[in-house]
Amino acid sequence: MRLRPDQLVEALDRGLAPLYVLSGDEPLQLGEAADAIRMAARDRGYGLRELFHVEPGFSWSTFLEAGDSVPLFGDRRILDLRLNAKPDKEGAAALLRYLDRPPADAILIVILPRLSRDELNTAWARAADRVGVIVQVWPLQGRELVAWLDRRMNRLGLLADQSGLRLLAARVEGNLLAAAQEIEKLHILYGAGRIEDEQILAAVCDCARYDVFDLTTAMLEGHTLRTLRILYGLEGEGVAPPVVLWAITRELRSLAVVQKDTTRGLPMDGVLARLRIFDKRKEAFARAAKRLDRDGVLDAIRLCCRVDRVAKGLEPGNPWLGLADVCLRIATSH
Known part of the structure; x- marks a missing residue:
């Protein structure tokens, strides 16, 4: 059976499987999935734990002997098997033998790097899918x-x-x-x-002197030189471009809503309150909504989408130059 990481806890509440294969390259999800299995097992009386690190020269026979052995006092066990790569021929054969007759008093947790589609179709992986649970962990985006x-x-x-x-x-x-x-x-x-x-x-944000909200306020108020000074200061302090882009995009999208709703006759104060825009931001938004052409604001939002692609490496360019272009379009428009 295959599960996503977010499905694992619910499955553990229903009962334990004799085997869990945790595969992936994202360490936090892998570690927390393994912790959840161990905790569920301990709650059900699996008090012993044996750890095996598969490194060059590892004896698979030692692992198989541990599976076949019976603890002196009949304690239930967690067998924790860690691999830095996919199992070699000997390892795959050992896992197949283990899975052919998994011990009734043990739970096996196998942690290894991400398995490809071909690797999931190997004999040992198909046996693991049949006997136990496979959890594939992927980076989140x-x-x-x-x-x-x-x-x-x-x-x-x-x-x-x-x-x-x-x-x-x-x-x-x-x-x-x-x-x-x-x-x-x-x-x-x-x-x-x-x-x-x-x-x-x-x-x-680790910016000690400059703040991205100072940047957006200066931009909306039309203070060109201050806007560029803050932007270059943020760049010099090592603030990530996506953080600056997030702040600019958020304000421009809100500004577009303000312009649309006030054009329909809705009161400015009510629109700003609904968008939770208060204090100094309220004054900047009110002035910018009257100063700027809405088509120009929408063009700036579209430019933000391109800057986002540049920042992610999907398009060539310098994200800071793109951010400066967006800021100047808003700060200098009348």
């Missing part, structure tokens, strides 16, 4: 990463908007270990409850 961050924050009692989750995703760039640390930091700093975008930015 896009919506999957945002959903993972949301679940991780909820686990600690934290609640963030989608915009804040996207900011955090841009900051960690798919590194789930870094993401887990940032979420722990948010919990320590602010405790359980709603976390605003500004709080996430303050926690995950």
Whole structure:
């Protein structure tokens, strides 16, 4: 049986399989999946654990002997098998022999790098799929990463908007270990409850002198020189381009909504309140909505999409030049 990592805990609640194969290159998900299996096994009386590291010269016969042996006091066991590569011919044969008659008093956890489609079609992998559970762990990107961050924050009692989750995703760039640390930091700093975008930015951004919200405010207010000074300062301090792009794109999308709704006759104060735009941002948005042409704002948003592709390496170019182009389009338009 094959499961996704997010399906594993529910499956463990229903019962234990004699074998779990955890395959992938993302260390946090692999480690937490193995921890969940061990905890579920210990809760059901599997009190002993034997660890095997498969390295050059590893004796597969030792592993098979451990599977065949019976503990002195009849204790249930967890056999933890770690591989740095796919099993060689001897290893595949040993796993096949083990899976042919898995011991009733043991659970085997096999952790190894990502298995290709061809490797999943080998005899030992097909036997593992038939006898136990295979969990393929993949790096998370896009919506999957945002959903993972949301679940991780909820686990600690934290609640963030989608915009804040996207900011955090841009900051960690798919590194789930870094993401887990940032979420722990948010919990320590602010405790359980709603976390605003500004709080996430303050926690995950290391900019001591410059702030991306100072940048967007200067841009919306039309202060060209200040906008460029802050942008170059953020670049010099090592702030990641996706973090700056997130802030600019968020403000431009909100500005486009403000212009659309006020054109339809809705009151400016009500629109800004609905979008949770207050204080200094409120004044900047109100002036920018009147100063800027909406088509120009939409063009700037489309340019942000291209900068995003450049920042991800999907198109050639310098993301900082693209960010400067977006900022100048908004700051200098009248």
